[in-house]
């Protein structure tokens with residue numbers, strides 16, 4: 293059994309992990325930069341270690357700093373949260389070499405899914421439906437043109453080392469290919485130090501549907517349905533819901549089974565998310581995330597499970613506390629991301645919180661590390677809270693979200709809160725009929741400065 297877990301993160305996700313530790317009787321160790329000495333995660337943990345100066349590269353992203361903090365505090369395991377080192381295969385390799393348990397998948401699985409071509413090859417071989425495209429990397433323009441002629445325009449050129457939307461270019465016609473291919477390669481080289489690219493058929497109006505999976509590392513795995521995360525701005529999710537409004541029970545069971553069987557076959561351990569584009573009733577795999585995601589609470593709400601507790605259990609070698617048959621989908625959940633950002637441009641808005649009041653009541657969860665008087669530092673991402681609501685059905689969840697947003701007070705900095713009240717008034721949001729381009733188009737019509 294773990295006696296002590298170090299949380300290699302900050303903000304609301306650090307609190308999320310500390311809470312799970314406390315309920316399990318495990319001591320928690322917070323790490324923090326000098327900018328975060330007064331942060332809530334430091335206050336809430338059983339102990340804390342200062343790991344460096346404010347910039348992430350010298351603190352939350354510093355492998356030697358985190359490993360030293362682990363050895364100083366005598367922690368048995370590290371929970372990485374999301375972002376920072378959570379999908380860094382080299383970090384996990386170092387922990388494996390130091391006999392520190394990483395609460396997450398193996399370095400091999402992280403490496404496989406981090407390389408987008410290897411990830412796609414792996415998933416394809418496991419029977420997961422993929423977007424039609426090149427067989428692996430595309431070395432030159434002539435090959436790119438040949439592949440595009442075969443699958444038909446429009447196509448999208450993606451960086452093998454990319455993911456999350458960075459380093460992608462669309463070519464709508466053969467005439468656009470030269471430029472798109474060269475730009476994609478140059479951007480991939482600049483952003484990732486690796487200019488390998490691959491090509492896919494470009495899907496015009498898909499939804500972003502992601503399936504939550506969970507494995508025990510011993511060949512057993514389950515799925516916990518899907519989330520629809522189509523409402524994004526510049527590849528940042530802003531509103532997520534589960535179940536997906538466009539997915540029926542039969543479809544969920546079918547794609548869920550494919551995903552659970554795939555991760556079982558590779559002995560995957562812990563939480564994972566298999567991302568798909570969904571168009572005209574078909575799923576197309578794009579990427580797998582080998583971490584706990586920001587939006588995991590909507591899945592927790594509808595299945596009534598604690599995913600962090602399960603991550604800790606399987607990392608200790610215990611079985612998951614449920615089987616597929618135990619997982620019964622109940623109701624509907626929605627999460628909105630509260631960012632310290634100024635509309636209409638979403639420019640970061642750090643500063644002092646002069647008043648904070650979290651909403652409450654039935655079916656309301658607020659995950660946030662804010663408190664009255666807290667000063668949001670300018671060094672990290674702008675997520676300051678997540679409001680999650682759960683209702684018996686989607687209309688009830690929407691009404692509850694409107695009600696909870698009315699109770700929420702965050703004063704002193706600009707936030708994305710006003711965006712959500714405006715979105716809730718939209719008939720297409722009420723109806724659940726939106727795709728991955730809906731939000732950007734809506735923002736252009738409604739917020740353009």
Ligand code: MV4
Pocket residue numbers: 423448455456457458492493494495496499500521522524527569578579728729
């Ligand atoms: C695509 C696509 C259309 N066709 N792939 C963007 C993030 C990365 N994870 C994958 N992305 C896309 N891949 C094909 N073959 C459109 C996108 C995309 C997108 C995907 C999910 C959510 C929002 C998006 C916004 C723009 C483009």
